[in-house]
Amino acid sequence: MKELSRKNALFTDSVIRRMTRIAIAENAINLAQGFPDFDPPKALTDRLAQISSKGPHQYPITMGAPNFRRALAKKCGRFMNREIDPETEVVVTIGSTEAMVDTIFALTNPGDKIVLFSPYFENYHAQTILASCEPVYVPLTPPDFGFDRNVLEDAMKQPGVKAILICNPSNPSGKVFTHEELSFIASLCVKYDVYAIMDEVYEHIIYDGNVHTYMNSIPGMWERTVSCSSLSKTYSITGWRLGYAIAPKHLMDRIKQYHDFNTVGAPSPLMEAAVAGLEMPDSYYVEFQAHYAHMKKIFTDGLRQIGIPFTDPEGAYFVLADISPYLRRGQSDVEFCEELCRKVKVACVPGTSFFRENVNNIVRVHFAKRDETLYQALERLSHIKEKML
Numbered sequence: 364m365k366e367l368s369r370k371n372a373l374f375t376d377s378v379i380r381r382m383t384r385i386a387i388a389e390n391a392i393n394l395a396q397g398f399p400d401f402d403p404p405k406a407l408t409d410r411l412a413q414i415s416s417k418g419p420h421q422y423p424i425t426m427g428a429p430n431f432r433r434a435l436a437k438k439c440g441r442f443m444n445r446e447i448d449p450e451t452e453v454v455v456t457i458g459s460t461e462a463m464v465d466t467i468f469a470l471t472n473p474g475d476k477i478v479l480f481s482p483y484f485e486n487y488h489a490q491t492i493l494a495s496c497e498p499v500y501v502p503l504t505p506p507d508f509g510f511d512r513n514v515l516e517d518a519m520k521q522p523g524v525k526a527i528l529i530c531n532p533s534n535p536s537g538k539v540f541t542h543e544e545l546s547f548i549a550s551l552c553v554k555y556d557v558y559a560i561m562d563e564v565y566e567h568i569i570y571d572g573n574v575h576t577y578m579n580s581i582p583g584m585w586e587r588t589v590s591c592s593s594l595s596k597t598y599s600i601t602g603w604r605l606g607y608a609i610a611p612k613h614l615m616d617r618i619k620q621y622h623d624f625n626t627v628g629a630p631s632p633l634m635e636a637a638v639a640g641l642e643m644p645d646s647y648y649v650e651f652q653a654h655y656a657h658m659k660k661i662f663t664d665g666l667r668q669i670g671i672p673f674t675d676p677e678g679a680y681f682v683l684a685d686i687s688p689y690l691r692r693g694q695s696d697v698e699f700c701e702e703l704c705r706k707v708k709v710a711c712v713p714g715t716s717f718f719r720e721n722v723n724n725i726v727r728v729h730f731a732k733r734d735e736t737l738y739q740a741l742e743r744l745s746h747i748k749e750k751m752l
């Protein structure tokens with residue numbers, strides 16, 4: 364039979380989602396794939412119950428139900444501090460994942476380059492390859508995950524660079540890019556005519572006085588920025604698969620074309636129910652952040668007590684833990700994570716899924732879980748030495 368696509372050889376299945384399958388098989392606590400085990404706000408689930416009998420149940424308008432887009436434009440406009448046109452500057456997608464894919468396809472041509480920071484969210488590498496583009500990696504150096512401005516500029520000025528893709532707040536590093544850092548990146552985008560593709564799914568999960576700056580609010584950047592985000596994390600509904608992109612009309616027209624043929628539209632009943640989330644008052648986001656700060660404290664205090672070294676995040680809900688004290692000679696981080704899942708019954712993600720650099724001693728662990736789940740996971744992790752060495 365004829366040869367299948369060669370692109371598949373350039374990426375694997377998602378190791379994050381593979382770890383979920385292993386966690387289920389091993390009956391382990393899943394601190395690998397980032398999703399909460401607590402309920403979404405009741406306003407959303409109550410509304411969903413009403414909709415199950417009343418509808419809508421049929422295809423939505425492809426770019427998203429009009430009332431959902433209006434509520435979304437209003438909510439995002441409030442936080443981005445600009446007026447967003449729900450007709451021309453918004454598209455509703457199947458998670459931020461689809462928003463990113465549509466955007467990469469709409470902005471690039473085969474052979475273009477996309478600048479990515481490393482560590483990076485696993486999806487970006489595969490999405491770049493799917494669009495026949497080439498990733499150019501710029502390191503973020505632990506523990507503060509800063510970047511060398513000269514290295515970034517050298518990457519941005521390479522011939523063929525079309526876009527920079529930034530996760531802010533960052534998965535997996537927990538870095539929150541400062542206004543000053545984003546302004547510097549913005550100046551390079553303008554200087555070298557590069558688009559900014561922002562993944563902002565953790566925009567509302569920020570700790571300790573850090574502030575989320577939207578790239579599209581930096582002078583000169585609205586015209587060349589696509590902000591991709593979703594309701595997955597902000598309203599604890601990762602399974603509803605509701606995401607979106609916000610961009611100026613001249614980019615959005617192109618993004619919508621890809622969305623139209625990729626997925627037709629996001630689920631009608633879920634959009635209808637999720638309007639209740641988009642209409643939440645500011646106090647919702649304050650309480651949401653406080654809840655995340657609470658979970659982070661339980662988890663990081665616990666890790667400190669056990670003696671597992673980790674990086675303390677400024678945003679998002681992951682820590683990068685250093686497993687060097689528990690790694691056997693010659694053992695890979697992938698083998699370590701599989702064994703941890705089997706023996707300690709806690710799932711996490713091997714760092715090699717996120718780093719371009721040669722690291723084998725880091726794992727990503729998330730803490731978006733109920734207090735009792737976190738305490739149980741910490742209790743299990745307290746036996747890491749005896750079980751793993």
Ligand SMILES: Cc1ncc(COP(=O)(O)O)c(C=O)c1O
Nearest residue numbers: 458459460484534564593595606
């Ligand atoms: C950085 C980042 N972007 C995108 C996604 C996917 O988001 P969605 O559920 O909106 O597709 C995730 C999910 O973990 C993520 O961590």
